[in-house]
Amino acid sequence: MINEDLLHFIWKHRFLPLRELKTDSGQPLEIIDPGIFNSDAGPDFLNAKVKIDNTIWVGNIELHIRSEDWYVHGHDRNPVYDTVVLHVSLGGASQIINSKGEVIPQFFIDIPEYLQERYMNLKVSNELAPCRSVIPLIKPLVFRSWMERLLIERFEERSQRIQRYFISSQYSWNAVFFITLSRAFGFGKNSDTFEAWALNLPYSHLLKHVENQIELESIFLGTAGLLKTGGILERFMNKTPEGMHYFQSLQQAYSFLMHKYEMKEMDSTQWKYLRTRPYNFPHVRIIQLASIYREFCYKVTDILEGQFDFESCLRELKFLNTWESRCAVPGSGIFQLTDRSIQLLIMNCIIPLIYAMGKYKGEMDHMQMAADRICELKPESNHIVKLWETCGVAINHAGDSQAVIQLQREYCDKKKCLQCCFGMEYLRKK
Numbered sequence: 001m002i003n004e005d006l007l008h009f010i011w012k013h014r015f016l017p018l019r020e021l022k023t024d025s026g027q028p029l030e031i032i033d034p035g036i037f038n039s040d041a042g043p044d045f046l047n048a049k050v051k052i053d054n055t056i057w058v059g060n061i062e063l064h065i066r067s068e069d070w071y072v073h074g075h076d077r078n079p080v081y082d083t084v085v086l087h088v089s090l091g092g093a094s095q096i097i098n099s100k101g102e103v104i105p106q107f108f109i110d111i112p113e114y115l116q117e118r119y120m121n122l123k124v125s126n127e128l129a130p131c132r133s134v135i136p137l138i139k140p141l142v143f144r145s146w147m148e149r150l151l152i153e154r155f156e157e158r159s160q161r162i163q164r165y166f167i168s169s170q171y172s173w174n175a176v177f178f179i180t181l182s183r184a185f186g187f188g189k190n191s192d193t194f195e196a197w198a199l200n201l202p203y204s205h206l207l208k209h210v211e212n213q214i215e216l217e218s219i220f221l222g223t224a225g226l227l228k229t230g231g232i233l234e235r236f237m238n239k240t241p242e243g244m245h246y247f248q249s250l251q252q253a254y255s256f257l258m259h260k261y262e263m264k265e266m267d268s269t270q271w272k273y274l275r276t277r278p279y280n281f282p283h284v285r286i287i288q289l290a291s292i293y294r295e296f297c298y299k300v301t302d303i304l305e306g307q308f309d310f311e312s313c314l315r316e317l318k319f320l321n322t323w324e325s326r327c328a329v330p331g332s333g334i335f336q337l338t339d340r341s342i343q344l345l346i347m348n349c350i351i352p353l354i355y356a357m358g359k360y361k362g363e364m365d366h367m368q369m370a371a372d373r374i375c376e377l378k379p380e381s382n383h384i385v386k387l388w389e390t391c392g393v394a395i396n397h398a399g400d401s402q403a404v405i406q407l408q409r410e411y412c413d414k415k416k417c418l419q420c421c422f423g424m425e426y427l428r429k430k
Helices: 004-013 079-083 113-124 132-137 140-168 173-184 191-200 203-209 213-223 232-237 241-261 282-296 300-304 310-315 321-326 339-361 364-374 383-390 398-412 421-428
Strands: 028-033 045-052 055-064 084-089 106-108
Touching (some): 004 045, 004 084, 045 084, 140 173
């Protein structure tokens, strides 16, 4: 079914019949400037310029599927629409009048058959990337500009989330760093749960216990609801006497601190364990996070200013091996961060934070540093990236993989094909 989005696209890009245009009353019509698309309230296109008969009109354009929609939407009673100089629709018999009683000229537009077919294919097809045939035909400059715009859109979305953290944390970059890092530690499957957990933590009290491993880990694991007797962490640590003794020490420390700070505890069922590999178990990630927080909580500013090599230091963290001995899994490496995990943390935490801080301070160099750094990382490997690679999109670095993830989630999945470079090229192609 044709909707107004397609009409807007046709008008904006002038997909008009190759014949003399006329209004509904038979007057010659020339579209000098289609105007600027208006996504807010009011007429659809602003500051357009059209020539009707021998008179040039400058004003706004309103588009509808049917002429009668002008009255259905109440435009004939709204003075805002008195600036409309031309009404465009697929057809209808109604005469269009504004709130002053003045007749507004109409233009009945024709949609080429091939354009209707391609539009319906984009909207209805269950095929992944139905526009894929045009991708190799897109000019390199246009293609690269679109990929860069997608990457910036992804940065902007994350920056908005970080800004919400910043406000809720009373403008503390240290707290924002911890919340963003926590979300990144969810590695997709548990990201929302990690975020909720971090926002619930009594962050103002954490620094008081950063030097005491048992107390810090008890706060982390306890507020996550993972220190319950009979829970998965107890079963995990019950493999050795040392592990069981440490678990009981965690419970004891948490019992005291929970009452001291009146901490809220999550329901442990919020954590996803099903079809999750051991190295990605939530309690493993929380233990890793506690160790990282202990190591870097006083270095946040240096990390975000690019004066501290966070990535190299992550690779050198070896003291997590004490957990392996407690849990009778020596040499398993499940408590160590893999190269892939480190890259994802840099990509999903450090780089977005650098961009967000640069935007907050109005420092373009800081924002550019984030864009440069992500293009130095290897691309991700997931089903979205693989899909677009099969479509002919070259994924050379993490900036490209982030761009196609943005493309898939914000355009393809939401069927916003008319706002997508690939979708527009698909419609243009005859």
